[in-house]
Amino acid sequence: MTVTQTDLHEWRNEVESCEWATFYEHPDWYEAWSAQLGKGVVPECWKVNIDNRRTVLVPLLKKRALKGMSHTYSGAPGGLYSGPISSLVISLEEANDTVISLAKKLRNLDIRLNPFWFRKHTHDTMPEPWVQSNFTQTIRLNPFDENKIEALQSSGVAYDARYANRKGVQIQLSDISTLPKFMDVYAVMLKKWGNVGTVYSDRFFESLISSSHSDFWMITCDDEYIGGGILLKSTHHVSSWLTIIHHDSLKLRPYEFTYDYLIDHYRQHGFTWFDFNPSAGLDGVVKFKEKFGTEILPFPEFSKYSGMIRLTNFIRGAF
Numbered sequence: 001m002t003v004t005q006t007d008l009h010e011w012r013n014e015v016e017s018c019e020w021a022t023f024y025e026h027p028d029w030y031e032a033w034s035a036q037l038g039k040g041v042v043p044e045c046w047k048v049n050i051d052n053r054r055t056v057l058v059p060l061l062k063k064r065a066l067k068g069m070s071h072t073y074s075g076a077p078g079g080l081y082s083g084p085i086s087s088l089v090i091s092l093e094e095a096n097d098t099v100i101s102l103a104k105k106l107r108n109l110d111i112r113l114n115p116f117w118f119r120k121h122t123h124d125t126m127p128e129p130w131v132q133s134n135f136t137q138t139i140r141l142n143p144f145d146e147n148k149i150e151a152l153q154s155s156g157v158a159y160d161a162r163y164a165n166r167k168g169v170q171i172q173l174s175d176i177s178t179l180p181k182f183m184d185v186y187a188v189m190l191k192k193w194g195n196v197g198t199v200y201s202d203r204f205f206e207s208l209i210s211s212s213h214s215d216f217w218m219i220t221c222d223d224e225y226i227g228g229g230i231l232l233k234s235t236h237h238v239s240s241w242l243t244i245i246h247h248d249s250l251k252l253r254p255y256e257f258t259y260d261y262l263i264d265h266y267r268q269h270g271f272t273w274f275d276f277n278p279s280a281g282l283d284g285v286v287k288f289k290e291k292f293g294t295e296i297l298p299f300p301e302f303s304k305y306s307g308m309i310r311l312t313n314f315i316r317g318a319f
Helices: 008-017 027-037 092-106 147-155 157-166 176-193 202-210 247-252 254-268 283-290 307-315
Strands: 002-005 041-049 055-065 070-074 109-112 131-140 169-173 214-221 224-233 237-245 273-275 295-304
Touching: 002 092, 008 027, 008 041, 008 055, 027 041, 027 055, 027 202, 041 092, 055 092, 055 109, 070 092, 092 109, 092 295, 131 283, 147 157, 157 169, 157 254, 169 254, 176 202, 176 214, 176 224, 176 237, 176 247, 202 214, 202 224, 214 254, 224 247, 224 254, 237 247, 237 254, 247 254, 254 273
Parallel strands: 070 109, 237 273
Antiparallel strands: 002 041, 041 055, 055 070, 109 295, 131 273, 131 295, 169 214, 214 224, 224 237
8 A cells, every 4th residue: 555645635625525524534623733732733634545546545633742853643633533534435454454554654643433434344353453442422313213302202301402492591503703702611611620631722712613614503591601512514424522501501401402402403404413422431421412312333543652652651641
C-alpha cells in the first residue's frame, strides 16, 4: 500500500461521498481542535491506496512531541472516532492494513474506528494490537422503528417532555451571538462536574459553531436562557456533541424535552442516525440515553507509540 498526504479539497469531497462518514472525519472538527490546542497542532489527511482502483482516507491531528523532534498523530481527538473513509466498500482486513501502513510511516499513531462502518464487521475478530475501546449510543432515524414511540412512552421520556413543555421549556436554533450565555452555563457546570479531562476554550467553541455542519441550539424557560446544544452533522449522521443545561433547571426535566425534540427534528430532516456519543464511562449517563431506546455501537482502538513518547506520556500522567 502506498501512503501519501492529500489536500483539503479531496478530504472534503471524500467525507461528503462516504456513506458512513460523520462530522468527526470532517476538516472542521480538526480545525476546531487545532484552535483548542494551538501552536504545533495541525490537521492532516492521509491517503492509502488499497489497489489500483480504490483509495482510503484517514483524517488525523498532528501534534509536536519531544520539543519538535517527533510528532504524534491522532485519528480520534476528543476521545471519539474517525475513519477510515472511502466512497467505496472496504473490508475489515483492508481497514486494518490501512492503519498498519499508516503506523509504519507515521510511527506514533492512535485511532478509533468509525462505529457506523464497524457495525457491519462486529462479527469479525480484530487482530492485535486492536482493543475494544469504547462505545457510542445511537438511534436509527430512517427508516424509523415505530416501536420507539411506545418505548419513549414506557420509559417516561414522552411524559417528561410534555411536562417540561408545560413548564415553559422551549428550544430553537440560534447562532454565535448566544455563545456568551452558553459559556456562562458551561463555566457553572465545570464547577459542578469537578475534575474534567478537557476544558474547552472560547476559540474551540467559536470554530465549531462557525462550521456550516454545526447546529447551535438555544434552550430557554419562559424566555430565560438555561442552556444550549451543539449538534454536528454529516450527510446521514448527526451527533449531539455537547448539550448542557444549568443544574438549577433540572427539576423541569429539560433534557428529556430537548432530546425528544431533536430526535424528531433530525428524523424529519432525513438523517439516518442520531448519535448520543460516548458517555465518559458514566453509568448514569448511559442509563439516561437508554431511555430513548438507543443501540450500542462499539468501536475498537489502535494505539502505537515509540518508547520515548510512551515514557513522556507516562510522566505527564497521560497513561
